Amino acid sequence: MLVEQSVQFASLSDIGFRRQNNQDSFAVHICKDREDWVRRGHLFIVCDGMGGHAVGELASKLAVDTIPHAFQKSLEQDAKTALLNAIVDGNRVINERGTQNREFERMGTTCTALALGSTGVLIGHVGDSRAYRVRGSQIDQLTADHSLVWEMIQQRRVHPKDASSIVPKNIITRSLGVEPTVNVDMEGPFPALSGDVYVLCSDGLTNLVSDQEIGVAVRELAPADACRFLVNLANLRGGIDNITVITVRLGAMPEGVSVDGIPESEAREVNRRSFARLAWVIAMVVSGVFGISLVINGPDWRAAGLALIGLSVFLLAVGWIFRRSHVKPTDKAGIEADSMATVLWRPYRTASARATPELIDRLARLHAELQKAAREEEWSIDWPEHDDLMQKFTLATMEKRLSRAFRDLTKVIGMLMSGVQAQRRRLKRESRWGSVRKPNDTSGG
Structure with missing residues (x-):
């Protein structure tokens, strides 16, 4: 960066x-x-x-x-x-x-x-x-x-x-x-x-x-x-x-700014190493299995089979040596010697960050409960704007534009949440000072 x-x-x-x-x-x-x-x-x-x-x-x-x-x-x-x-x-x-x-x-x-x-x-x-x-x-x-x-x-x-x-x-x-x-x-x-x-x-x-x-x-x-x-x-x-x-x-890099020195994409590096590792495993397994089958088939194929088995053992040894040579050196405290080297690692937990129908449905049910309370308790909500956003949400959901549906749904939940906060402030005020009532009109002729 x-x-x-x-x-x-x-x-x-x-x-x-x-x-x-x-x-x-x-x-x-x-x-x-x-x-x-x-x-x-x-x-x-x-x-x-x-x-x-x-x-x-x-x-x-x-x-x-x-x-x-x-x-x-x-x-x-x-x-x-x-x-x-x-x-x-x-x-x-x-x-x-x-x-x-x-x-x-x-x-x-x-x-x-x-x-x-x-x-x-x-x-x-x-x-x-x-x-x-x-x-x-x-x-x-x-x-x-x-x-x-x-x-x-x-x-x-x-x-x-x-x-x-x-x-x-x-x-x-x-x-x-x-x-x-x-x-x-x-x-x-x-x-x-x-x-x-x-x-x-x-x-x-x-x-x-x-x-x-x-x-x-x-x-x-x-x-x-x-x-x-x-x-x-x-x-x-x-x-x-x-x-x-x-x-x-x-954000993105501004135009005209050199990107020299920016680390290569971690995902690209991990994919490259994963592909190389997979190819190595396949070659090792195929040569070993095929070599054993040739040895079993008879003496005519024994030499070729032993050669393939030897190749499999060689690939295994090369992989082990390569893995050992790429382990980062550590000091006596177990800390990497190069403390500022880029680390390629696995996260502690990983999850999807995509909007899914299940997620949309879960949030929609939460909104429905909130909307019911808002209407029953007559919260101060801009209902025309709310209903317009809900129409957009429904259309986006039907068209399976889940990202758009998620954004519309967060807006209507935010509108109703402002009503929740207003209700909480009112209840807190009333619990402290009592219910505020307008005085009766005592004006007379």
Whole structure:
């Protein structure tokens, strides 16, 4: 990625429907000049505090204040090391504050930080907030949850389908600030390609919205619209926690700008290697099987059969040597010696980011329930505009233009959601001050 590429981004944090305060925090730092870009790059952070009352709010705020400053301050280090040290510094600041006041003891926060710079995408991660990448029609989870449920799934102690009903989702195994030291997961650098969309979010979103829904939303909608729709969707499904989302979309290269030095498409590289590996396996298996069959058929074919078997063994040896020679060297701590080398890897989870009939139907049923409540309770909705959008949605669905149908449906859900929020404000006001009634007209002649 080059500094000339446009970057569209949006962020939104919502208290949800059940919490009294918002313990999530986020930060966005956009480079002001080329020097800043080359040295560090853009930085996006989402933190989800824990500890009850204002304690979690303080922990997440300390993290998003400390980490960007420390990241920019480390002028002599490469970006990956600087991001790691900045997160460790954030852990130190939170932990020290916690030890100074008994009320703040063991306060902590998750932290997912994404740096987007000249070397690609770097991620530093602690906790169960997440980073995703949407590329083409696929959404990849780039971070592993540091939670009890994920650890039990990885240890195969529970099946993923049963995990949510057996293991509590809210137990995390790693966070910033609780202990004096912290183990930070570092991911990347990964190639950053035109059209990629990156998502950082707290578990208030991912506990209620599926990976596919996140992927389709950020793929089909502008960043600000995607953030608003995802928050609306989580709230409509209960809004049991604070919800924070950042979406970042990479634009195309401007005309006349050289693309020299941009990493080759990861997908193209993976496909090339996969094809070569498949061809090697086929050649090895065919030569081995055919050679054995010739040996079995009789002495006249024994020499040719042994030659083919030898070829199969040779291909196996070459493949083993090639694989060994391409393993990245590591230092004593197990960290890659070339910390800024592009990493080709498999994501922790992958899902489709395409709008499907099943997804459209699920959202349409949610809209129908919302529309029924809006009409029965006489919410203040622009019904002519709503009905016009629904006609467009119905037509797009009949013509199987699912992307268009999805966009139209998100608009009408957004309209009704504004009615939900207005109703909530009215009920909150009435619970505090009582129902407001117009005085009777006492004027007389």
